[in-house]
Amino acid sequence: MSKINLFNSKGEAAGTVDFADDLLVLDRGEQAVKDVVVATLNARRAGTASTLSKGEVAGSNKKLWRQKGTGRARTGVRQSPIWRGGGVAMGPKPRSFATKINRKAARLAFRRALSGHISKDKVIVIESFDVPDGKTRQMAALLQKLGAGNGRVLLVTERQIPEVERSARNLPKVEVATADNVDVYSLLASRLVVATREALDVLAARMQKPEVEA
Numbered sequence: 001m002s003k004i005n006l007f008n009s010k011g012e013a014a015g016t017v018d019f020a021d022d023l024l025v026l027d028r029g030e031q032a033v034k035d036v037v038v039a040t041l042n043a044r045r046a047g048t049a050s051t052l053s054k055g056e057v058a059g060s061n062k063k064l065w066r067q068k069g070t071g072r073a074r075t076g077v078r079q080s081p082i083w084r085g086g087g088v089a090m091g092p093k094p095r096s097f098a099t100k101i102n103r104k105a106a107r108l109a110f111r112r113a114l115s116g117h118i119s120k121d122k123v124i125v126i127e128s129f130d131v132p133d134g135k136t137r138q139m140a141a142l143l144q145k146l147g148a149g150n151g152r153v154l155l156v157t158e159r160q161i162p163e164v165e166r167s168a169r170n171l172p173k174v175e176v177a178t179a180d181n182v183d184v185y186s187l188l189a190s191r192l193v194v195a196t197r198e199a200l201d202v203l204a205a206r207m208q209k210p211e212v213e214a
Contacts, residue, residue, distance in 0.1 A: 004123055004200070009130040011145030017125045017200065019118060023207040026119060029112030033184060036109040039099035040185040051091030054079050106184075111207045113187040123193045125200055129155070134166035143174070143194075151191030156182055158198035179203050 002024065003016040057079040064075050075082075081089040101109075117123050124146065131138040143149055155176045157164055168174045175186060179195070179202035187193065195203065 002118055004118065004125050005121070006125045007127070007146060009126065009128045011126075011130075011142050014127065017197070019200075019204065023111070023204060024115040024118065025108065025111040025207075026115050029108045032105045032109040033112050033188070035099075036101055036106055036184045037188065039101045040183060042097040042099045045097040047095050047097050049092040050094050051088040053091065054081060054087035054089075057085070057087045107206075109184045110182075110187075113184045114203060114207060117187060117190075117193055122191065123195065125197055126194055128196060129157070129161070129164045129167075131163050131167040134163035136167055136170045139164070139167035139174070140171060143171075146192075146194060148192045148194060152189055154182070154186055154190035154193045156193060156195035156199040156203070158196055158202055180206070 001018040002021055004019050006014045006017045008014045054077075059078045061077055064078060065072065067074050078086065080086050114123075126146070129139070130142060140149075143153060152173045152175070155164065155168060155174060156179050157176070158179055160178060165176050168176050175190070177183075177186060179199040182203065
């Protein structure tokens with residue numbers, strides 16, 4: 001069993017929580033993690049960049065000067081990419097950057113990312129977040145007690161808690177997510193993951209192998 005440090009709602013040490021070692025995946029999955037991160041970042045791209053090609057730029061089809069006899073290089077229409085205000089050669093057009101990731105690869109990537117954090121003591125468990133008024137200073141003080149004052153922190157709850165979300169939204173390096181929506185990129189981007197007991201149970205359930213793979 002792996003041991004995860006446990007803290008009470010005040011940020012004081014309260015022992016450890018056991019996490020089954022057979023759920024951890026540390027010997028494979030690095031490529032799956034990379035693929036999922038790339039797919040996540042691709043999905044965030046707007047894909048709205050657009051330029052006009054030679055055939056889309058406004059202008060006549062008149063030849064700028066005659067082909068021979070001027071001493072200058074031959075040329076065609078003003079819409080040519082070589083001219084200022086002309087079209088763009090092979091420029092970007094609106095497109096989707098979405099990358100498909102199959103479910104097995106996504107599941108393996110999640111298990112590998114969370115396993116790496118657990119093995120490096122980057123995951124701690126808190127009984128509950130003591131921010132009854134949803135004030136930013138309350139969350140900042142609690143994170144300072146947990147040793148999470150520096151670097152990016154991912155707060156994981158078992159369900160949406162308005163007070164936790166409100167108290168953390170003005171902290172630039174703090175992200176809040178529910179356990180069933182935590183993704184690989186958020187895990188890797190965080191120096192520390194702070195999860196409630198119930199949220200850890202949900203994360204553990206997500207790391208279990210499906211019956212069809214058993």
